[in-house]
Amino acid sequence: MREIDSVAKLTGYFSSLPGVGRKTAARYAYAVINMSADDAAGFAAAILEVKEKIGLCRVCGNFTDADECEICRRRDHSVILVVKEPKDVAAIEKIGDYTGVYHILHGVLDPSNNVGPNEIRISGLLRRLDGAKEVIIATNPDLLGEATAMYIAKLIKPFGVKTSRIAHGLPVGAEIEYADAMTLSRAISDRKEIL
Numbered sequence: 001m002r003e004i005d006s007v008a009k010l011t012g013y014f015s016s017l018p019g020v021g022r023k024t025a026a027r028y029a030y031a032v033i034n035m036s037a038d039d040a041a042g043f044a045a046a047i048l049e050v051k052e053k054i055g056l057c058r059v060c061g062n063f064t065d066a067d068e069c070e071i072c073r074r075r076d077h078s079v080i081l082v083v084k085e086p087k088d089v090a091a092i093e094k095i096g097d098y099t100g101v102y103h104i105l106h107g108v109l110d111p112s113n114n115v116g117p118n119e120i121r122i123s124g125l126l127r128r129l130d131g132a133k134e135v136i137i138a139t140n141p142d143l144l145g146e147a148t149a150m151y152i153a154k155l156i157k158p159f160g161v162k163t164s165r166i167a168h169g170l171p172v173g174a175e176i177e178y179a180d181a182m183t184l185s186r187a188i189s190d191r192k193e194i195l
Contacts, residue, residue, distance in 0.1 A: 061104035108148040153194040164191040
């Protein structure tokens with residue numbers, strides 16, 4: 001049986017989302033078909049609203065609907081925790097005991113894909129070091145995350161700011177966003193200074 005073009009198109013969009021396979025995407029598409037017209041319009045409007053209103057915090061690079069995110073407006077700027085993506089901030093915030101600010105790189109160094117220091121937000125981090133006492137690097141504990149952490153640590157060293165790496169309570173190759181709160185909390189509290 002030939003799939004209807006509009007259903008195939010919607011299924012294709014859903015399957016382009018991370019972690020959504022073809023079968024799940026088809027279930028989502030049929031769920032949309034079964035929605036009332038008002039619910040479908042609300043769903044579409046919510047997607048458009050996010051695209052129109054959400055941008056990056058001018059300070060840390062986190063997603064926000066303002067010029068500066070809530071965390072940057074209210075937190076201690078003497079400790080900066082560096083992460084790869086905004087979803088890593090969400091995972092760490094679930095712990096509830098980190099009181100500093102963040103810096104989101106929006107990637108890691110990856111020479112094989114032509115991602116160098118100018119393609120991620122390293123220069124923005126260096127501009128934030130005035131008044132900072134510590135930079136905690138919390139990139140994923142994989143090859144690219146480790147290389148990025150070492151590169152950033154070397155850049156920060158001349159500024160005289162303490163630089164630490166989260167402890168490896170996370171297994172090598174793990175993604176921060178999937179770690180449980182206890183593991184993340186231990187990894188941050190047991191961080192080690194990068195010498």
